Amino acid sequence: MTKPKNIQEATRENWIQNTFPEWGTWLNEEIEKSVVPESNFRMWWLANNGVWLKTHEDTNILVDLWNGTGKQTHGNGLMKDGHQMMRMSGVREMQPNLRLQPFVIDPYAVKNVDALLVTHIHSDHLDINTAAAVLQNSGPDTKFIGPQAVVDIWKGWGVPEDRTIVVHPGDEVKVKSVTIKALEAFDRTALLTVSKEEKIAGHLPQDMNEIAVNYLFKTSGGNLYHAADSHMSNMFAKHGNENKVDVEIINYGENPRGITDKVTSIDVLRSAEDLKTNVVIPVHYDIWSNFDADPQEIVKLWQMKKDTLDYKFHPFVWKVGGSYTYPQDKEKIQFHYNRGFKDVFTHENDVPFTSFL
Template structure:
């Protein structure tokens, strides 16, 4: 500890000592991991944020976000233009408190090959993370996203030459990793106002491709489908025909009454079947106190339905900060953090008796 005396304790000293809660633990793990040939490694950064590392050690990150939700009761009412105000006709602030620690330090990221964002919502596109990557990553990597995302980056001061606007059908090559941009089904993005885009009449459906996209990320070790905040769509089946998907990352949570925003447990199973994926990993359920999901519901229903519907995919229940290695973990159902003490009895124990009962 940097402070040894209670009279030297300050709020800033406390923040410096405990925040981010994981320090550089995950940064170090990602940096030092050498992904074996024919495999791909993923780490969950909370919410829909995922770090993907190929067997050529190429790193791309999607929806890297280190923000917060509500942190005081003393907030004004929702703006009438806010998506939930438009959807519900309500004005009370959403009680969405962040429930997870910061598992990664964005200011200690030095090695990265591409920064991808799926859409412009503030829990996916982060000013602080953007600044940290722009300032500290050694190479001048591309910032990739749909038009609304890029317009927001530009408004924050990201150089235009660093930004790449993408839309469904585009293909971006990052070293050995191929990124295919495809359709989003995030209907919430259609009722959200964005920076730099014209606000259409409220009865006009905006252009989804300018606001949100999904990504298909192909590596030598497997293909990852990042579904961002897509709602369930029958068009997932088209993506299942178009792409050979190994891992599908999909947004799951509990929708409050009057809200339609995340997929339910049955939606996740339907989407996984439609995408013809080998593994489905529900994300987003972890982060908001008022939408906190229980992914065990997905596992329960999968066990109930798998024989009847001949499911060929496996669900994987992850934990923020955890690692997933494909194909090694493709039939693993649940993640648990490393338990430690692997070196037990490497040295003589120091007890007044033989066993600690």
């Protein structure tokens, strides 16, 4: 849409269409043009638990991309009946979960996706706009991969059944150069998620394996473990014993009083030790205002403990929209955006003096 040239042309609709997504197609273009070095894999953080994985062989896998918002109005001030946070805490007041991050990718400009994977049923991971965009812009070989309940929702939205693949812990799926292994998830919050109708009907605890999985992505550059919204579990050690893990992504956040929903800083480190990973990357802390946390807490704890506990891994503090290449970036502790201006003074400048000193 054309930007307004005067007050009369400036409207709310014009503002929205010219502003959102805030990054436009900048990141879409970056991902498409990106060439991954041999024996490496590259990924981009798309906010929340959303990740784009790209391999040297040009396999492109999209995980948990969410294009929604949190609260936009105070409404009646109450959570929906049956909401997992209400069930967990016994609190009825609406949680103030406002979205903190901009939209760094345009879902409807997404191209060349070989598979869309979703870890579990929560709506900030399972997104209808992502599903629609991938279905519209991809070829017939692009697959939609997830646990049974996720696939059921996709089919209800109109994703053809022959494009879907249901996975349970232990299943492996080959997508071009990447082998994807589904593993047990430890997301107790997902078990509390029921509709009002299910609650009235006397809903029993759901089967975790039908509603949530973790993923291990085996690439020519190393293996990525996506822990989704899993809580701390001793089973991380089992996964670490049975699988080679190079990089772990795990949810992290500052839990509100009476809530156990996100992994704490110490459990980020515990999970990494159990998985025997080389790098652990916290995510999810960025998106909800009421779970906002500082990942430097993880770094400080790691610095305190790494020598006495002989940690073989280190944390990496990412930023939304940024990339991470493994093992090329293996030694990095923190991401910083490209600052540009690398070629200053290679052309004649037009200022009247060259120094302000």
